[in-house]
Amino acid sequence: MSETASTRTPLSxxxxxxxxxxxxxxxxxxxxxxxxxxxxxxxxxxxxLNGTPVVVPTIYGRDxxxxxxxxxTGSGNLRAAMTGDVSxxxxxxxxxxxxxxxxxxxxxxxxxxxxxxxxxxxxxxERMHALRVITxxxxxxxxxxxxxxxxxxxxxxVVLALDLTEASVKVRTGGPRDEADDIATGGVxxxxxxxxxxxxxxxxxxxxxxxxxxxxxxxxxxxxxxAAG
Amino acid sequence: MSETASTRTPLSxxxxxxxxxxxxxxxxxxxxxxxxxxxxxxxxxxxxLNGTPVVVPTIYGRDxxxxxxxxxTGSGNLRAAMTGDVSxxxxxxxxxxxxxxxxxxxxxxxxxxxxxxxxxxxxxxERMHALRVITxxxxxxxxxxxxxxxxxxxxxxVVLALDLTEASVKVRTGGPRDEADDIATGGVxxxxxxxxxxxxxxxxxxxxxxxxxxxxxxxxxxxxxxAAG
Numbered sequence: 001m002s003e004t005a006s007t008r009t010p011l012s013x014x015x016x017x018x019x020x021x022x023x024x025x026x027x028x029x030x031x032x033x034x035x036x037x038x039x040x041x042x043x044x045x046x047x048x049l050n051g052t053p054v055v056v057p058t059i060y061g062r063d064x065x066x067x068x069x070x071x072x073t074g075s076g077n078l079r080a081a082m083t084g085d086v087s088x089x090x091x092x093x094x095x096x097x098x099x100x101x102x103x104x105x106x107x108x109x110x111x112x113x114x115x116x117x118x119x120x121x122x123x124x125x126e127r128m129h130a131l132r133v134i135t136x137x138x139x140x141x142x143x144x145x146x147x148x149x150x151x152x153x154x155x156x157x158v159v160l161a162l163d164l165t166e167a168s169v170k171v172r173t174g175g176p177r178d179e180a181d182d183i184a185t186g187g188v189x190x191x192x193x194x195x196x197x198x199x200x201x202x203x204x205x206x207x208x209x210x211x212x213x214x215x216x217x218x219x220x221x222x223x224x225x226x227a228a229g
Numbered sequence: 230m231s232e233t234a235s236t237r238t239p240l241s242x243x244x245x246x247x248x249x250x251x252x253x254x255x256x257x258x259x260x261x262x263x264x265x266x267x268x269x270x271x272x273x274x275x276x277x278l279n280g281t282p283v284v285v286p287t288i289y290g291r292d293x294x295x296x297x298x299x300x301x302t303g304s305g306n307l308r309a310a311m312t313g314d315v316s317x318x319x320x321x322x323x324x325x326x327x328x329x330x331x332x333x334x335x336x337x338x339x340x341x342x343x344x345x346x347x348x349x350x351x352x353x354x355e356r357m358h359a360l361r362v363i364t365x366x367x368x369x370x371x372x373x374x375x376x377x378x379x380x381x382x383x384x385x386x387v388v389l390a391l392d393l394t395e396a397s398v399k400v401r402t403g404g405p406r407d408e409a410d411d412i413a414t415g416g417v418x419x420x421x422x423x424x425x426x427x428x429x430x431x432x433x434x435x436x437x438x439x440x441x442x443x444x445x446x447x448x449x450x451x452x453x454x455x456a457a458g
Contacts (some may be wrong), residue, residue, distance in 0.1 A: 041322050041325070041336065041424075042320060042322055042336065042338075044273035044275075044284050044318050044320070045284070046273075046275035046282035046283065046284035046316070047282055048277055048281070048282050051314075052277070052313075052314040052316070052344065053275035053276055053277050053282050053314060053315060053316045054275065054316050054342070054344070055273050055274070055275035055284050055316040055317065055318040055342065056318060056340075056342060057318060057320040057338065057340050059336065084281075085280075085281040085282060086282060087275070087281070087282045087283045087284040088284065089273050089284040089285060089286060091271060091273070091286040093270050093271055093426075096270070096367055096368055098368055098371060098431075098447065099375065100375055100376060101375055101376040101377075101378075101382075102360060102361075102364045102371075102372060102375050102376065102377055102378055103360075103378045103382040103386070105364055105367055105368055105371065105375075107270065107271065107288065107367070109271075109286065111285075111286050113283070113284065113285060115281065115283070131331060131332075132331075135331045135334055138325055138334055138336070139325055139327055139334055142327060142331075142334065143331060145417060145418075146328065146329055146330055146331050146334075146417055147329060147330040147331065147411055147414075147417075148330075148331055149330075149331055149332045153330075153332040157332070175432070175434040175435060175436075176434055178434075178436075182376055183436055185376075186438050186441070187438075187441065188374060188375055188376075188441070189374075189433065189437065189441050189442065189443055189444050189447065190433070190434040190436075190437055191431050191432050191433040191434045191437065191443070191447075192431065192432045192434075193428050193429075193431050193432075193447055193450060193451065194428065194429040194430075194431075194432065195270075195426055195427065195428055195429070196426070196427060196429065197322075197424055197425070197426050197427075198424065198425060198426075198427055199422050199423065199424050200422075200423040200424070200425065201423075202327075202420050202421065202422050202423075203404070203420050203421045203422075203423065204418070204419070204420040205404040205405055205407075205419040205420045205421075206404060207404075207407075207412055207419075208418065208419055208420065209415050209416075212415070212416070212417070212418050213418065214418055214420070215418050218327065218418065218420075218422055221422060222422065
């Protein structure tokens with residue numbers, strides 16, 4: 001997630017990245033986009049394949065103003081992403097908002113929607129950098145501890161780079177926004193049921209040499225539930 | 230989530246709902262689709278708008294073989310969904326799979342991808358039923374406790390029904406699948422870091438009458454962290 005402040009490009013909304021609904025939830029600060037992306041583990045990638053939309057989950061990584069995706073050379077969705085526009089969405093649900101009226105129920109969330117025309121990376125060093133960024137996004141600290149991609153694996157892998165300048169960010173926080181009449185009527189509980197994702201204790205592979213300890217970069221992620229060290 | 234077994238339609242894959250990658254992760258049992266959808270809170274809806282894909286998060290509900298979506302009449306994405314094909318994806322990430330080689334890192338997940346041509350509901354009873362299903366999906370037990378949609382709210386709301394017959398389900402569980410050479414080389418920890426979503430204690434709205442207690446249908450959802458009763 002390295003970046004140099006001077007090279008950052010501001011979010012520049014186009015018609016398709018401009019919010020038409022719930023504009024008060026919009027965020028235009030570039031740092032908010034980065035925060036939503038960096039907090040996520042998977043994105044939902046939308047492509048147009050044979051004239052119809054297809055949305056699939058996939059992992060990703062971010063470095064500065066670039067989002068990286070990868071996949072198999074055999075993936076039809078990836079091939080569609082190499083030749084047309086894509087939309088990438090990353091969403092965190094932070095809570096369920098209970099209101100006094102059914103139509104005011106909502107979610108607290110942080111959401112990023114990106115529009116881009118991906119570029120396929122062909123330079124070996126750029127590809128390796130992107131694969132490192134994607135791996136480190138899913139598993140910080142892991143890249144240097146494991147075997148790097150070999151020639152055969154690289155030949156079977158497509159790596160795409162997306163520019164992050166055309167994006168919108170929406171954030172909802174806080175309690176329900178009920179009608180004054182419904183609040184006055186009373187009698188109904190309203191509030192928020194907060195949610196979050198937690199890591200549980202790591203499970204070593206069945207075929208792991210029993211002498212190998214769980215590394216710090218894994219234990220650090222589950223400090224809520226496991227005593228590190 | 231009511232359903233009658235005799236009316237259930239089997240999953241009938243078409244080319245666009247047939248897996249081309251990681252087929253061993255495919256599930257064809259209708260109950261697995263239902264389970265993935267019922268466990269989710271939001272979906273990612275993909276539409277084609279002005280020729281390019283757009284993926285946005287939204288809430289949903291399921292009743293038997295039908296998925297319901299709703300939104301504002303002012304939403305361009307909903308309008309696109311009313312006039313063309315959509316793809317809807319629901320994904321749960323259950324763990325991060327740490328392997329001995331970078332290209333074998335993965336996620337444990339449950340994922341559903343649906344393809345459909347939505348139908349806009351116009352019958353008032355059907356629309357109200359769909360809104361109930363969507364509200365009960367987000368907040369089980371809440372519909373009967375709160376004010377139902379009124380005429381003004383209904384006039385501002387589009388309700389869509391999607392048929393669930395064209396869908397694919399993928400599930401990955403278990404540890405890393407490393408190359409024999411990498412396992413033999415040894416020295417690298419491999420395993421799974423499990424993840425799950427938890428609810429924290431409910432937060433009552435600032436403007437809530439202090440005499441109103443948190444209802445059982447809310448407390449029941451956070452039994453991990455809050456003693457119900």
